Amino acid sequence: MGGGPFSALRAQLLGAAEALAGGPAALPGILAGMVDDVDHALREPLEIFPVCHHSPASALAMVRRLRLKQPKVIYLELCEDLGPLLTELRNCRLPVALQAFAAELDGFPQESAPLSVIAPITEASAEYQAIAYALETPGVELVLVDRSTDHVFQWQPEPGHRHETDEPEDTEHERDLHGDAVGVEIGDLRPRFAELEEHLLHHGRVRHWSEWWDQYVEQPLAGADHDTYRQVMVLIGSLFRRLAPHDTRRFAGDEDRERYMWTRIREHLAASGADRADCIYICGAFHAASRVPEAGSDPSAPDFAISPRTATNWLYGLIPSSHSAIEAQFGLAPGSVSIAAATWQKNLSRNWLTPFRLQGQKSSGKKKAKTPPPPPAIGAVPVTDHLTGYLSGAVALNGLDEEELRGWCVDIVRLARRNGYLASTADAIAVFETSVLLAGMRGRARPTPYDFQDAAVTCIEKDTVPGRRDVGRLCEILLGGDRIGQVGYESLPPLARDVLDRLAPLGLNLEQRAVQRALLDLAAQPELAACSQLLWMLRYLLPGPAVRPIMGSRRLGEKHIQESWDLDLGRHQRSIIELGYEGVTVEQVLEQRLRRDAWSADATAASALKAVENSLLFLRSPRLTDELGNRAVELLAAERTVDEAPAVLRRIRRLLGYYRVTLPALPAWCERFVTGGYAHYCTLLPTSFVAEETGVRQVGAMLGFLFSMESLALSLGCDRTQLELAVRQSHPESPAKVALLWAARYQLGELPMAELRERADELLGNPLVVPAFPQYVAGFVQACEPVPRLAPFVVEILSKAFGRLPDRILLPWLPTLLVTLKEQAAELVPVLTREAGRTFPATLAALDSWTPPWSGAAVSRPTVAGLSGATGLSGPAGAAAALLVGNRAAADAVASMLGCAGGWSPVPAGAAPAADVAAAGLLTTYPDAAQAVAHLVGA
CATH class of the missing domain: 1.25.40 (Serine Threonine Protein Phosphatase 5, Tetratricopeptide repeat)
Known part of the structure; x- marks a missing residue:
């Protein structure tokens, strides 16, 4: 390894390592190994192009290289099964994310469902430039060579585990666009040795890794030539690779990915017969420095044994993404992707470059830069050492751009005033001078956006935030904003397109990212009833405020003539897209959800009754409702606890009331539920009374079911003796x-x-x-x-x-x-x-003369025994007669309601009035009724 174009650099680094007498013994090996990795990567006949995730420098270098080399085959580090989605990018506004989604798993633990993998795409990324070049250039083949989404979860210790980040969770919706999906990124270039990252941040005088990368890699490489760019990126990847812990599962997974990708590359080269000189392999700089045996396009290299995929059915689509969502998922500093986008646009104009762009793609509002005609394609060029001059020489950075910085300062003051800050021209001057001062203290030739952000926070925000946005967030908006992507109508799944088509009568632009108010006058416009029905189904299926009713409700037996809705479907496009993975129509998805709830492993009778109620509200399918009702009967009979008794009572009462009003007879499953529940709760009542884990609320609900359903249950064949025995056995x-x-x-x-x-x-x-x-x-x-x-x-x-x-x-x-x-x-x-x-x-005045009704002195009425004697009756009949005589006002009211004329006759001494005698005769004729009334009133 002593010869080659990097022999001088290798000797220089080894000499520096020997000069550090107190340094670690492994230092010479690390430094020499880094140079060897660069030499090894550049000698590979198949050109390896190292990149960093969402790096403007990588994107600029990619544009230059594609226009110069014009490759025929591009191997891209991206999940191989996401390839069919790439053409759909034409209908989208970036950033968006490629997604693979699986709700029903076969081969993975069911508790980890649903599984989701996303790969975000931004315009300022090398992968997008390669995709746009390949799709818009005839004769160019794009081959995705990374592991499939199925293998992503096969190789994870815990399927469904979220990508860990160093940033705290954010409550804003834009930072949650990716949800709990696992992120797949090209070029994860970050130190995996914590002490190294801390050392770089400390000596670089920066706060976080994104700022260090922008200051010491992005800016120097923005205008570098191709050879310098490649060598520097491979060198950085080799450094981070050699200092990463090699005994971790993550490092082993990275090496498996490299074996996987190189195996796929060799398979394609052998099958297509492509010339390696016309190919380019785009991967992360960490993987570009790989030394695994499978690395390299030599056919004699060993192949990696790729395990088969599971039987899980993966669904694919595009979902909207945003700068903040990418930052949150991949642990980047807030605002770093927005700053990268602004840097990308500025460098395009400065270097007179035109980026590759898919035809028909929605505009992001930026003008294209002019570019000279592309140079002719070139062949292979010898490897020369560009690292020595780059590492030994001073980095040529642009000087202070006073016009740009002055514009930032004026704009941030204007934006701060709009958000409630008491900012003035003096604050703009202070921000300008503080930015220059901070850059000088940190050893920078010009203030970076991070210096400007620190200066603005110091000079404007002070100690209070009058609105919901702090100055740091305002700087992010100023420097690039949290650009949010959108999936075009043509690329939406059938369900999402069907939703937009069916809501078209509302006359609203539902793709707009804003809350819109929909007013539905169902009496004047009965054709809007279908829209109302769809909105209520979406309200049930979609989380959050995507569809929110302002006026109106959906309950059994209710019918509204006016409704008002707040619709925010544009910002919740991802939820509708993922809904489309479950079915073709909303009704199909809702039916599947109801069946899943009723037949899940933890389903209860209460959850099945809830599914019955929802089927009546939304689907109006008697077949499905009866099926869910029968399932509720089965679940109730199988339950051994009464924890859900309150919910069961509440829901079955509501359903019985609805059926009694709308149907001539109860459904068969309802009758079975009542009779089965009556016997079930009678059986469990004695043990529930004494069980400590059963609360008084549950026992009260059981009694409520038994007493309120008693008449119906008895009419259906139940025996009241069962309830009486259950109560007597309770202690x-x-x-x-x-x-x-x-x-x-x-x-x-x-x-x-x-x-x-x-x-x-x-x-x-x-x-x-x-x-x-x-x-x-x-x-x-x-x-x-x-x-x-x-x-x-x-x-x-x-x-x-x-x-x-x-x-x-x-x-x-x-x-x-x-x-x-x-x-x-x-x-x-x-x-x-x-x-x-x-x-x-x-009233308070009446309280002084008020006597409680339960007090013996409250009313002056004859005793039961006395009145019974006055009527000449005894037993229950006498007691009932006494009740009538003692409560004449109530008897008069009942007689008036029944249309019976007449009044009470004076009672001679020692004789019963005729009315009392007539009542006594009636009571004597029907003693059972008299006995029931006596028990009812407690006589």
Whole structure:
């Protein structure tokens, strides 16, 4: 290795290593190895073109080289299965990202679904220039040689793991355009040795890696010739490669990628017979310095054994990207991609270059630079040493461009004033002088955009941010802005195009990146009902504020004549595109989602009922609804816990109410759900009462199902004895569940109201039980769900507690009561509030003369025994007659409502009135009804 064009440089570096007597022993080997790597890469007959990801210098060098060499075959480091997407770039506005997406996995863990791989493309990147050249130049073949997207996840330790970055998460939507996709980048050129990066940043007097790269690589190489560019980039890649930890999985994965790519290159060379002199291999500088045995286009080199792909069905498409999304995903400094884009445009104009561009691509608003005619193609040229002069000489940087810096300072002050800052001309002057000062302190010939940004933050922002944008963000907007790409209509999947076509009657430009208000008058324009239906489906399927209703709702049995929507589909284009991976129409995707929810491994009866409700709201497919309903019946029968009982009760009530209004008879699955649920909850009721893991809310929901569905269940063949036995077998110990059991027995007629009132009074009178009284109250409040007529009793016991308990007991007890009600029965407190409003007087003056209705002195009415004797009846009939006589106002109201004329006759001494006798005869004729009424009113 002593000869060759780099022998002088190798000797010079080894001499420098020997001069460092205290340096590490490995230093001579590293320095000599770097030179050997450069020599090895440049001697390869197939030209290797090293690049860095989204580097303007790489893009400029690529433009120059393509115009000069005019290769016939381009091998590009990009996932080989993304090739068919490249022609779709013509319909897009950059930046966009190539995406491979898989929702249904075969060969990967199901819990990692969905899997997504993205490869962002910007105009200021070498890969885009190569793609545009290959697609627009006849006779040029573009071959993608990197591992497939399937292999990306095969080689990952945890499929679906997100690309790690050094930047914190950003809440802005633009920084989340890539979601949790795994990023594939060309030219990941960054030190993997933490101490090296820290050393470079410290001695380079910069804050982060992007600034170091711009200062010491981008600017010097922007105008370098091809040979100098190649040698410097390979040298940097070799340095980072030799200092990277070799015992990590990432380094092993990089070497596997290199073996994979070189194997694919040799396969194509052998199959096509292409001349290596007419080919160019574009890869990251890190991979350009590879020394794996498979590297090289020599047919005698060993091949890499490529494992087969899994059976996962990958879907491909384009999604919009942005500068900030690229920065967030690949760990770049905020604003660095925008600054690179501005540098790219400036160097194009300065060097009179015209970049390659796909015909028909949407304009980014930049004018093309003029260029002289391209020179003729050249053949191979001998390798010469350009590194020695480059490394030993002073880098020729452009001097201070006062006009450019002055324009930045004026514009940032203007932009700051628009965003609420009290900036003035003096601040513009201060920013100018501070930028020059910072550049001088950092050893720079001219202020960089990063120096200008630091100066602007120091001079303008100070210590407050009046708006939502700080000065650093304003500088990013000024220097290039967070340009956001867009996928054209022709490149959208069928579902996305169908959505835009079906929403066309709204008369809005839905591709615009702004929130638009859609007003739907369904009474005046009934043709918009289809748009409304589609918007509600999109609202269900799309995350975030892409489709947001302002006025109107979608519930069972409701029908609105006017709706108002905020539509932001332009900024959520990626969500619609990924929706298109799941089906051809929105209805198909929605049906698949509903089936997936109902048949998932963690599906419950409540989730299946939710799917039933959504199918009624959005799809109106009786077949699908019945299928989902039958699935809900199966899930309910298989459940061994009652955790979902509140949701089941709420949803089945809503569905039964809807069916009773819209259909002449209930669907068969509904009847089966009611009868099966009745038997299911009766079976689980005794164990749920005593199980500590079952909350009082769940037990209350079970009782609510049993009592509210009792009449329907009995009519469908259920036996009430099963419920009575379940209640009798229940023996709870916790106070809240004891209260629920008392309420259940009261509902079944086994516990009269008088006895229930006595038990509550005993609780208040027992000092040992008073601390636990809030738990009893919570149980009684939960009982208002299955036993609504218990609400007056709950108001009564609360009133008694506040009236009887002394302050020394009530004050410590009150916070516990409030917390208990909030945690266990918050939704039922409004029921008690309404009942209290009906019970207590409405004015403060009436409160003084008010007597509680549960007090014995509240009303003067004959006793049941006395009234029974007055009518000459006994037993239940006498009790019912006494109830009628004692509540004449209620009887009059009922008689008036039924259209019965007449009134109450005076009662002679010792005789019953005729009306009472007639009522007594009626009650005697129907004793069972009298008994039921007596139990119902607690007599």
